[in-house]
Amino acid sequence: AQSVTQLGSHVSVSEGALVLLRCNYSSSVPPYLFWYVQYPNQGLQLLLKYTSAATLVKGINGFEAEFKKSETSFHLTKPSAHMSDAAEYFCAVSENQGAQKLVFGQGTRLTINP
Amino acid sequence: GAGVSQSPRYKVAKRGQDVALRCDPISGHVSLFWYQQALGQGPEFLTYFQNEAQLDKSGLPSDRFFAERPEGSVSTLKIQRTQQEDSAVYLCASSSREANTEAFFGQGTRLTVV
Numbered sequence: 001a002q003s004v005t006q007l008g009s010h011v012s013v014s015e016g017a018l019v020l021l022r023c024n025y026s027s028s029v030p031p032y033l034f035w036y037v038q039y040p041n042q043g044l045q046l047l048l049k050y051t052s053a054a055t056l057v058k059g060i061n062g063f064e065a066e067f068k069k070s071e072t073s074f075h076l077t078k079p080s081a082h083m084s085d086a087a088e089y090f091c092a093v094s095e096n097q098g099a100q101k102l103v104f105g106q107g108t109r110l111t112i113n114p
Numbered sequence: 115g116a117g118v119s120q121s122p123r124y125k126v127a128k129r130g131q132d133v134a135l136r137c138d139p140i141s142g143h144v145s146l147f148w149y150q151q152a153l154g155q156g157p158e159f160l161t162y163f164q165n166e167a168q169l170d171k172s173g174l175p176s177d178r179f180f181a182e183r184p185e186g187s188v189s190t191l192k193i194q195r196t197q198q199e200d201s202a203v204y205l206c207a208s209s210s211r212e213a214n215t216e217a218f219f220g221q222g223t224r225l226t227v228v
Contacts, residue, residue: 043118043205043219044157090156101170104156
């Protein structure tokens with residue numbers, strides 16, 4: 001069975017500071033990994049995905065994530081936080097690279113301090 | 115339509131009442147997913163359709179939950195005899211046939227059972 005653990009339900013950073021959101025996964029097969037963002041009262045929007053090509057994946061809004069098999073991690077980073085990055089972020093894993101059944105983590109709420 | 119549309123956006127039901135939640139996927143998308151997102155949690159998979167066929171319903175929590183997509187387009191999630199633990203946001207997502215595609219999420223229906 002697949003599972004995702006997001007370390008830290010709340011992360012707070014200053015505007016302009018580095019953003020680091022942690023995600024560890026468990027999967028019995030080579031995983032496909034995703035990061036989604038959810039703004040208040042909105043649906044989920046895909047930030048980026050890992051599908052076994054490059055281990056460093058670049059997404060929208062300046063976010064990127066690195067797949068590290070040895071650490072079973074897929075942490076999300078952004079060099080410089082912007083106020084508009086404040087949202088809930090979800091890491092997810094799938095057995096398929098297509099949009100199949102996703103297993104989500106519990107989410108990390110990112111707050112940006114001015 | 116331009117995106118996945120869900121209705122109603124908000125629903126308050128008395129315990130024991132039946133409810134029906136509607137999802138209009140993006141036109142032409144063959145895959146449709148339902149997820150349940152409890153407060154403060156990540157979304158959890160409920161069921162998956164490919165066209166009108168329900169290929170996976172392993173996430174439906176009880177036989178009070180029923181989903182259909184009779185013409186391979188609009189889908190309805192029905193919950194019979196609602197209970198307080200059914201209170202959650204119900205998210206619908208759709209994706210196209212092509213591999214390596216992403217799922218597009220609707221804004222969700224927030225169900226509150228009182």
